[in-house]
Amino acid sequence: MKSLSKPTASAPDPLLEIDRLSVDIRSERGVVRVVDEVSFAVGPRETVALVGESGSGKSVTSMSVLGLLPPRITRTHGSVRFEGRELLGLKPGELDRVRGDDIAMIFQEPMTSLNPAFTVGEQIAEQVRRHRGVSRRAARDRAVEVLDLVGVPSAAERLKAYPHEFSGGMRQRVMMAMALSCEPKLVIADEPTTALDVTIQALVLSELRALQERFGMSVLFITHDLGVVAEIADKVVVMYGGHLVETGRTAEVFASPRHPYTEALLRSVPQGDTAGSRLWSIPGTMPTPEALPRGCRFHPRCPYAQRGVCDTDEPPLEPVGDGRTSRCVRRADLRLTGIGADTGGIGAREAAPLGGPALPGGDRT
Structure with missing residues (x-):
């Protein structure tokens, strides 16, 4: 050419x-x-x-x-x-x-x-x-x-x-x-x-x-x-409610998400072995810019949200090592589940939420 x-x-x-x-x-x-x-x-x-x-x-x-x-x-x-x-x-x-x-x-x-x-x-x-x-x-x-x-x-x-x-x-x-x-x-x-x-x-x-x-x-x-x-x-930048919630190399983010919203997006993708079963979806809807919730913007839809922790101050986007960032105050104590970005079946396994009282609207199922 x-x-x-x-x-x-x-x-x-x-x-x-x-x-x-x-x-x-x-x-x-x-x-x-x-x-x-x-x-x-x-x-x-x-x-x-x-x-x-x-x-x-x-x-x-x-x-x-x-x-x-x-x-x-x-x-x-x-x-x-x-x-x-x-x-x-x-x-x-x-x-x-x-x-x-x-x-x-x-x-x-x-x-x-x-x-x-x-x-x-x-x-x-x-x-x-x-x-x-x-x-x-x-x-x-x-x-x-x-x-x-x-x-x-x-x-x-x-x-x-x-x-x-x-x-x-x-x-x-x-x-x-x-x-x-x-x-x-x-x-x-x-x-x-x-x-x-x-x-x-x-x-x-x-x-x-x-x-x-x-x-x-x-x-x-x-x-x-x-x-x-x-x-x-090569890299993924995850947005929610008008701001970033997680960034990092694609393989690392897929294998080990550091924000519940990223995990939820992964779970929402159909897998090759889910034929005939009900597809998982994120509960609730994206907040409008005029009505953003107090605290973490994802907490009304988050299965891990805790009262007095996630609904108070908005968490900052902070480094979590290896050039990655996350905007979640509970990232250190959550066991979020990912997938291999190089696998043929894109999707996520069942998440394993930790204990703690969920906020109204949280879904642990």
């Missing part, structure tokens, strides 16, 4: 560093904090998975990196550095030179991200011309190359097709092609396989891994599916 000329720079480690990132949204009910002092990093050629249920703040965090939140109703605090350069506060023109070039994004639903009025070839070529300043012919040739690279058959002919003429899986490949067209150093993938069936999902993930290795990209992968995390991620 031909490579378009691009200035090279010595990338510091980490490639992307998010430090105490907070996002406030103004609404009719006032200002609400939806992301609360989130800090993590993505290294060169590394895949970091940002994990959590819907409403945990994953997508808002990822869109903050590229300044995609509406400025009229949002205010962002903290720091987002890419190759040592601060992105927050950049002028729109400066940020436009980063988007799609050094950092690209694959959105969750390609049908709403692709413009229905233009062919896929026109949309890919436009990005190439914008960032590389090449001719229309060179941009078209590049579009054919990347469509072929991501497995779109008859790429030269499909270049003239409109988004609605592609299947869901093929539209997602078009989004991948667009993201790769300028050979970015970092790709942010916001739940790119959620709307796909498991067979197409596996193909897309396999292609993404192969492309990452070929181009030496880093990937920030946003998902709620720990089965996907086990396949692709």
